[in-house]
Amino acid sequence: MRISDLKTNFPTPDGIVRAVDTIDLSIRDTETFGLIGETGCGKTVLGLTIMRLLHPAATMEGEIIYKGKNLLEASEAEMRTIRGREIAIILQNPTTSLNPVMRVGEQIAEAIRLHQGLNKKDAAAKAVEMLDAVRIPSPSQRANEYPHEFSGGMKQRVMIAMGLACNPSFIIADEPTKGLDVTIKAQIVELMKEMTERKAMLLITHDLSVARELCDRIALMYAGELVEYAPLKGIFESPLHPYTRGFLGSLPERGLVPIPGMSPSLIDFPDGCRFHPRCEHATEVCRREHPELVEFNAGHFVRCHHARS
Numbered sequence: 001m002r003i004s005d006l007k008t009n010f011p012t013p014d015g016i017v018r019a020v021d022t023i024d025l026s027i028r029d030t031e032t033f034g035l036i037g038e039t040g041c042g043k044t045v046l047g048l049t050i051m052r053l054l055h056p057a058a059t060m061e062g063e064i065i066y067k068g069k070n071l072l073e074a075s076e077a078e079m080r081t082i083r084g085r086e087i088a089i090i091l092q093n094p095t096t097s098l099n100p101v102m103r104v105g106e107q108i109a110e111a112i113r114l115h116q117g118l119n120k121k122d123a124a125a126k127a128v129e130m131l132d133a134v135r136i137p138s139p140s141q142r143a144n145e146y147p148h149e150f151s152g153g154m155k156q157r158v159m160i161a162m163g164l165a166c167n168p169s170f171i172i173a174d175e176p177t178k179g180l181d182v183t184i185k186a187q188i189v190e191l192m193k194e195m196t197e198r199k200a201m202l203l204i205t206h207d208l209s210v211a212r213e214l215c216d217r218i219a220l221m222y223a224g225e226l227v228e229y230a231p232l233k234g235i236f237e238s239p240l241h242p243y244t245r246g247f248l249g250s251l252p253e254r255g256l257v258p259i260p261g262m263s264p265s266l267i268d269f270p271d272g273c274r275f276h277p278r279c280e281h282a283t284e285v286c287r288r289e290h291p292e293l294v295e296f297n298a299g300h301f302v303r304c305h306h307a308r309s
C-alpha cells in the first residue's frame with residue numbers, strides 16, 4: 001500500500017479539523033507497520049480513511065494505492081468488495097463493536113456472509129473454525145454465547161477472528177490490546193504475531209511494548225503528521241526526533257517520564273514545528289519554519305530542524 005499526500009479534514013462549527021495532514025507512507029506486503037502517537041493525533045482517522053469508513057462530511061485528498069488501485073477513487077460498491085476480503089480492520093473497542101444481543105458465532109458468521117457470500121450453514125461452520133483458530137476453548141459451544149459471557153481478552157480474540165475471517169491481505173489493528181492486563185496482552189500479541197505473519201498490518205497503538213513485539217517499522221504521529229519513522233531498531237536505539245525520545249522516556253523501564261505540555265488543537269496548529277511549544281530544543285527557526293520529513297539515515301525519516309543521532 002502506498003499512501004501519498006493524504007489529507008483528511010472534518011469541517012466543524014469551530015473550524016476545519018485537520019486530522020490527517022499530508023501523510024506519505026508505504027507499507028510492504030508482509031510487514032507490520034506501527035503507528036504510535038498521543039491521543040487525538042489522527043491514528044484512528046488514518047485507519048478509517050484507508051477503509052473509507054469516515055463520516056460523510058469528511059473530505060479526503062491524496063492517494064491510497066492498494067494493489068494498483070486508488071482507494072480514494074473507489075466507489076462504495078468497490079469498497080464493499082475490498083473491505084473484509086482485501087483489507088480488514090480490527091477495531092479499538094470490542095465492548096462497543098460487538099453487538100450485545102447477538103450470539104458471538106452469528107456475528108462472525110454475518111461478517112463472513114457479508115464479505116464472502118457463503119450460505120448460512122457454511123458461514124456458521126467457518127465462524128466456529130475462526131473461534132478455534134484464535135484459541136477460544138470449546139468453540140462450537142462458545143459460538144452460541146453472547147458477548148457479555150466472554151472476558152475482555154476473549155472478546156478481543158473474537159474481534160481478531162472477525163477481522164481475519166475472510167483472509168484479508170492487509171489488516172488495520174486499532175489498539176488491539178487496549179485495556180487488557182499484562183498476561184492476556186502477551187497472549188493476544190502472540191496470537192496476532194502468528195495470525196498476521198504473511199500479511200501486511202498497520203498496527204495502531206499507544207503501547208510501545210506491543211509495538212516492539214510486533215512491528216518491523218514504526219512511525220510516530222504528532223498533530224496529524226508523521227514526525228519520524230524507521231525500522232524498529234532505529235526507533236528504539238537511535239531515535240532522532242525529540243517527540244520520539246519523549247515517548248520512549250515515558251516507558252516504564254525508562255522511568256515513566258511524561259512529555260510535558262499538551263498536543264495542539266488540530267484546527268489551529270502552532271506556526272513552524274508543531275511540536276515546538278513542548279520541545280526543549282526549540283530555536284527561532286523551529287518557531288518560524290515547518291520542518292519537512294527528510295531521510296536522515298537510510299530508511300530513517302525525521303521531521304526536525306535539529307535532528308541529531
Ligand SMILES: Nc1ncnc2c1ncn2[C@@H]1O[C@H](COP(=O)(O)OP(=O)(O)OP(=O)(O)O)[C@@H](O)[C@H]1O
Binds near residue numbers: 012017041266
Ligand atoms: N467525525 C469527526 N468530526 C470531527 N472531528 C473528528 C471526527 N472524527 C475524529 N475527529 C477528530 O480527529 C482527531 C483525530 O482523532 P483520532 O480518533 O484519529 O485520534 P487517535 O490518534 O486515534 O486518538 P486515540 O489514541 O485516543 O484513539 C481528533 O481531534 C478527533 O476529535
Ligand code: SF4
Binds near residue numbers: 243273
Ligand atoms: S524542529 Fe525544533 S521544535 Fe521541532 S522537534 Fe525539532 S528541535 Fe524541537
Ligand SMILES: [Mg+2]
Binds near residue numbers: 043044045092174
Ligand atoms: Mg484512536
